[in-house]
Amino acid sequence: MANRRRGRNVADNESRELLFKLDHQEYGQVLHMLGNNRCEVLYSDGTKRLGYICICGDMPKRGKRVRISAGDIVLVCVRDYQGTKVDVTHKYHHSEARLLKAYGELPDCIKLDYEDADSHSDDHVDVFVEENIDTI
Numbered sequence: 277m278a279n280r281r282r283g284r285n286v287a288d289n290e291s292r293e294l295l296f297k298l299d300h301q302e303y304g305q306v307l308h309m310l311g312n313n314r315c316e317v318l319y320s321d322g323t324k325r326l327g328y329i330c331i332c333g334d335m336p337k338r339g340k341r342v343r344i345s346a347g348d349i350v351l352v353c354v355r356d357y358q359g360t361k362v363d364v365t366h367k368y369h370h371s372e373a374r375l376l377k378a379y380g381e382l383p384d385c386i387k388l389d390y391e392d393a394d395s396h397s398d399d400h401v402d403v404f405v406e407e408n409i410d411t412i
Contacts, residue, residue, distance in 0.1 A: 294372055295351060296381065303376070304352045304362070305386045306344055315344065317352060317362060322385045327352055329364045342367055347389045349373040349382070 297303060304317040307324065317327035329344060344350065344367055351366035368376065376382050 294375060295366055295368075297351060301351055301353050301365070302362075303382055303386065304350050304364075306346055306348045306350060306364075308346055309344070315364065317350065317364070318386065319352075319362070320383045320386070322383075325352075325360055325362050327362045327364045349376065349386065349388070 302320045304319050304325075304327065306315045306327070307318050308316040310316060310326075313329040315327045315329065317325050319325050327350070344364070349368045349372075350364045351368070352362040352364050355361050355363065370388075373382070373388055377388060382388075
């Protein structure tokens with residue numbers, strides 16, 4: 277037991293295949309985490325729906341825990357019998373979300389927060405003009 281490594285798992289550098297939506301699936305963005313494996317998802321048509329994080333499919337990949345937080349892009353399955361609830365089946369990494377946006381798969385109502393922060397980082401720079409101290 278003394279040789280057991282403790283700490284964070286180092287992310288694999290393996291690139292995984294980009295999943296596109298099927299007939300019964302849609303893209304969504306997590307707005308809020310509600311607890312008990314539930315979240316509020318902004319659906320592709322602009323409506324908010326209650327999403328349940330299911331442990332099937334790609335979510336528990338190779339025994340690693342997948343953490344979902346607000347702002348993440350997810351793939352959801354639509355429930356036929358409950359129109360206001362969806363199942364979250366896959367979480368996209370930031371690079372995969374950028375690719376989906378570049379391919380035109382994501383609708384305009386879904387905004388990528390981390391891209392907006394990078395592109396507008398220079399907006400908060402204040403410009404100071406030197407003034408002559410004698411004229412003040």
